[in-house]
Amino acid sequence: MYGNDFAPPAAGERTAAVVAEESASFRDVLDSGGRIEPRDEMPEGYRRTLIRQMAQHAHSEIIGMQPEGNWISRAPSLRRKAILMAKVQDEAGHGLYLYAAAETLGVDRADLLDQLHDGRQKYSSIFNYPTLTWADVGAIGWLVDGAAIVNQVPLCRCSYGPYARAMVRVCKEESFHQRQGFDILHTLAQGTPAQKAMAQDAVDRYWWPSLMMFGPADSGADSGGHTAQSMAWGIKRFSNDELRQKFIDMTVPQADALGLTLPDPALTWNEERGHFDHTPVDFTELFEVIAGRGPCNEQRMAHRVGAHRDGAWVRDAAEAYAAKHAPRATAGEGAA
Numbered sequence: 001m002y003g004n005d006f007a008p009p010a011a012g013e014r015t016a017a018v019v020a021e022e023s024a025s026f027r028d029v030l031d032s033g034g035r036i037e038p039r040d041e042m043p044e045g046y047r048r049t050l051i052r053q054m055a056q057h058a059h060s061e062i063i064g065m066q067p068e069g070n071w072i073s074r075a076p077s078l079r080r081k082a083i084l085m086a087k088v089q090d091e092a093g094h095g096l097y098l099y100a101a102a103e104t105l106g107v108d109r110a111d112l113l114d115q116l117h118d119g120r121q122k123y124s125s126i127f128n129y130p131t132l133t134w135a136d137v138g139a140i141g142w143l144v145d146g147a148a149i150v151n152q153v154p155l156c157r158c159s160y161g162p163y164a165r166a167m168v169r170v171c172k173e174e175s176f177h178q179r180q181g182f183d184i185l186h187t188l189a190q191g192t193p194a195q196k197a198m199a200q201d202a203v204d205r206y207w208w209p210s211l212m213m214f215g216p217a218d219s220g221a222d223s224g225g226h227t228a229q230s231m232a233w234g235i236k237r238f239s240n241d242e243l244r245q246k247f248i249d250m251t252v253p254q255a256d257a258l259g260l261t262l263p264d265p266a267l268t269w270n271e272e273r274g275h276f277d278h279t280p281v282d283f284t285e286l287f288e289v290i291a292g293r294g295p296c297n298e299q300r301m302a303h304r305v306g307a308h309r310d311g312a313w314v315r316d317a318a319e320a321y322a323a324k325h326a327p328r329a330t331a332g333e334g335a336a
């Protein structure tokens with residue numbers, strides 16, 4: 001998903017209590033590396049965990065349209081506008097696949113949206129940051145979509161079939177997003193000193209929030225046993241810290257290629273570990289943003305709720321159309 005920076009699950013979704021619910025056939029499928037499909041037997045905790053994760057993922061996709069949509073009319077050329085529009089449209093598509101995949105677990109997307117709108121469900125905190133300059137669109141593509149890919153590639157092998165299959169296409173599109181972000185920053189970094197400074201400023205502001213997208217360390221009091229349970233169920237394959245390290249290792253050489261600096265003086269290659277060392281992430285800010293006190297939380301939700309309200313006539317028209325055709329089918333059956 002976009003990140004693992006969400007509230008921990010409800011108590012009933014945790015380890016011991018739910019392991020007892022597992023049937024032998026469910027465990028067999030998991031142990032043999034198979035896929036659980038919608039009609040298969042599954043523990044209630046597994047179903048609830050997936051609904052929560054897929055809904056939060058879907059919400060992140062559609063809320064994530066806002067910070068970049070903000071720049072469509074101001075992108076510096078027709079080519080950049082067309083690319084950005086395609087990207088924002090992709091995110092709407094990702095939301096669509098994921099809401100549809102969540103519905104295979106017996107929920108209604110209208111209910112999931114209600115839960116987003118009244119705050120019962122969350123979206124990734126990264127989208128509560130503003131896009132102040134055009135370079136921010138580059139930094140989001142390069143770092144935020146880059147971090148999303150690191151999170152999402154393992155989900156292509158997730159144990160729940162509809163989620164895993166949706167992720168295959170999503171990941172292909174996310175790779176394009178990451179590449180376009182890199183391309184924007186590359187152009188700016190090679191431009192005038194002012195353009196390069198703008199690119200550097202965007203990277204300085206987005207680096208730490210991107211690392212926070214992976215969530216707090218898994219072993220802390222905040223993890224609530226969530227990662228361990230999700231791993232046992234084959235939903236999650238790597239811990240938050242492993243994913244974060246993978247992202248850092250992948251990104252440092254790319255920053256060198258861009259000629260930009262990542263704002264952490266401790267970033268050095270550690271031969272022994274085979275990874276880059278870095279300053280530990282300070283999660284104080286993340287918890288503030290999750291608690292609703294990020295720079296754009298209110299604006300994002302107000303915009304989302306407004307868009308939902310403005311789109312009511314489309315949903316009403318679709319329902320009226322469905323209702324108009326339903327009696328005809330029933331009448332036909334009655335006459336036969």
Ligand SMILES: [Fe+2]
Nearest residue numbers: 061090091094
């Ligand atoms: Fe996406």
Ligand SMILES: [Fe+2]
Nearest residue numbers: 091145174177
């Ligand atoms: Fe994306």
